[in-house]
Amino acid sequence: MATRARIQPSRVMTPRAPARVSRVSGRSATVLVRAAEKGIAGDGRVKMCNSKDAFEAACNAAGDNLVAVQISTKTCGPCKVVYPHFAKLSEELADVTFCKIMGDHDADTRALMKEWGVRVVPLFMTFRNGEKVEEWSGAKPDVLREKVLAACTDAEKASVVNA
Template sequence: MATITNFLVKQSPYLTPITKITPLYPQFPSNHLQLSSKPKQNYFNLESNRRATFTAKSAAASGVETAKKDERVQKVHSIEEFDAALRAAKNRLVVVEYAASNSEDSSKIYPFMVDLSRNCSDVDFLLVMGDESEETRKLCAREKIEQVPHFSFYKSMEKIHEEEAIGPDRLIGDVLYYGDNHSAVVQLHCREDVEKLIGEHKVDHKLIVLDVGLKHCGPCVKVYPTVLKLSRSMADTVVFARMNGDENDSCMQFLRDMNVVEVPTFLFIRDGEICGRYVGSGKGELIGEILRYQGVRVTY
């Protein structure tokens, strides 16, 4: 779980206090990287006769023709093409993979990005081969890319997240978390959005599960695919919503008022009142808590 600093401002009367507060530390910086344990290698100053064709490697790994598979992954060959692609995407999520032709890790992760591109039509995917040319080397230098595979996430031309040395599960979780437009999970951007949602469900008595997190919180990303699945399977009885506390001042104030000191925190709301919370990213524990507030007896 991640700790939020300076939040013990006001205690909500409906919430059980968190008895253990972890030591405070600065909030998550936008340039935070999850670094690989492998030694760093410079992939972008190699002799051209040592390069292998990256698309050929990807085809061998996936067993299908690349011409059909990666039609939604745009290859970028220069800074100008890169900036133009970000501008064209506007507010859509853009996922950029920086790779190298002789990197086995790049070859292994690329087919998963291709599959994501085929299933996530509202997300743009870019591929930059860092050792392709002097132009791509300049782009990697500008973006401070030192190790591949490296993934950067953009919205409205702003970098919102980046990671290195991640596996397929983390990549899928990141794309869902930062690019989700799934209608069953209500996106909340201020206190007024929360109050409106609560008012809408006072009549039908549905349980509201509010997922509170931060933009660069690993555990928040980890649990979000579970939230998506539950939002579909429990749509008749439960309303799922989420809020990133660091999106704006209103969201941050809401977290302070709710005495949220660790994320992810799930607030359970029924009939206009907060009836409990779950702090953590355990899938089984979250499902158990939801069932308990639905009146199902759960034993651990």
């Protein structure tokens, strides 16, 4: 004779309230809400560069000014956490060009990542006159701000806008 399993009332799942933002994946949706609450939203003055030609055009347009680059992938959680801070910094530093490259966008960006030897994301680089100044990785907003300001000239630091 077969026995039936009983569902205990304490194990019954109840539906959850809908999230305030669309869920990206798991915990990152909560992070997006917190970033928006801090006034960090949008892309600021960040240029999306999805090819080597687009990146080189951004570097040429910057001239002698600093170019700050964030390299990310679509599935990188830490990249999504630090990006709003990168965008906010782009609004504060008017003379610095900010670019974001999605390393897994297409074959062209994957080739660029291979050429640059990118092995970890988020990866940040600063360029001046087409030459790499510095490179670091990690999703710490204070380190990001410190490194970008350290690479700025006095004239670029003087152009800080209180955003």
